Amino acid sequence: MAKLCIALDTNLPKATELVDALRGYPLVFKVGYKLFIGYHRAITDRIKERGFELFLDLKLHDIPNTVREGVLCAKDLGADYVTVHISAGREALRQAVEVRGRTKLLGVSLLTSLGEEDLAELGLCRGKDEHILRLAKLALEMGLEGIVCSGQEVRLLKEELQKNFLAVVPGVRLEGDPSEDQKRVVSLEEALQAGADLVVMGRSVLRAENPVKKVEDILLKIA
Numbered sequence: 001m002a003k004l005c006i007a008l009d010t011n012l013p014k015a016t017e018l019v020d021a022l023r024g025y026p027l028v029f030k031v032g033y034k035l036f037i038g039y040h041r042a043i044t045d046r047i048k049e050r051g052f053e054l055f056l057d058l059k060l061h062d063i064p065n066t067v068r069e070g071v072l073c074a075k076d077l078g079a080d081y082v083t084v085h086i087s088a089g090r091e092a093l094r095q096a097v098e099v100r101g102r103t104k105l106l107g108v109s110l111l112t113s114l115g116e117e118d119l120a121e122l123g124l125c126r127g128k129d130e131h132i133l134r135l136a137k138l139a140l141e142m143g144l145e146g147i148v149c150s151g152q153e154v155r156l157l158k159e160e161l162q163k164n165f166l167a168v169v170p171g172v173r174l175e176g177d178p179s180e181d182q183k184r185v186v187s188l189e190e191a192l193q194a195g196a197d198l199v200v201m202g203r204s205v206l207r208a209e210n211p212v213k214k215v216e217d218i219l220l221k222i223a
């Protein structure tokens with residue numbers, strides 16, 4: 001069964017309130033720039049102390065030695081997952097794998113906020129699917145545990161790669177929610193049908209009048 005990951009893209013009081021209120025539910029909490037840069041262990045320790053899995057979404061993208069150090073620090077914080085941009089290249093991925101320990105490495109393929117037109121503008125002339133497939137192949141060859149992609153690509157990757165990996169899917173929207181800055185969005189049902197293993201949801205939950213109830217509803221749909 002797919003797991004639900006809540007992206008805590010909010011301030012510290014709201015994040016800690018939500019983590020405390022959801023104690024006991026089978027959830028992963030994702031910490032990104034906003035909370036990590038501002039509050040670091042105040043939020044990562046809280047997530048671990050409450051018994052949840054910790055997803056550090058730092059999207060490491062640097063020279064191999066710097067990526068290696070980043071992964072080592074994420075491991076020390078007890079991160080269960082950490083993201084690395086696959087486009088950091090083979091050697092950065094190799095060094096990340098070498099030091100990851102029990103922390104699962106998730107390779108970011110193409111951000112879900114980018115579409116075909118962005119690829120062209122960036123000078124990446126292959127089509128979106130071909131680009132993502134190439135990156136995913138490299139990540140799995142190097143031993144990463146998962147690939148971050150949109151729900152639109154999960155089926156293709158699972159069929160083409162024929163490998164066991166965690167398909168991590170952000171850009172998921174509930175009916176009526178705006179896509180905002182995300183371009184490659186799918187509905188929760190589409191993400192699940194496509195084979196997502198970890199469904200990442202941020203604003204759809206955080207902006208709900210009752211986020212706890214919203215999470216309960218989503219968990220029911222996943223089950």
Ligand code: C5P
Pocket residue numbers: 007009032057108109110111112113148149170171172182200201202203204
């Ligand atoms: O609010 P929303 O549900 O769009 O949040 C999606 C989360 O997933 C954000 O925290 C964003 O940083 C993250 N993410 C993403 N696309 C990726 C990788 C991570 O949207 N490719």
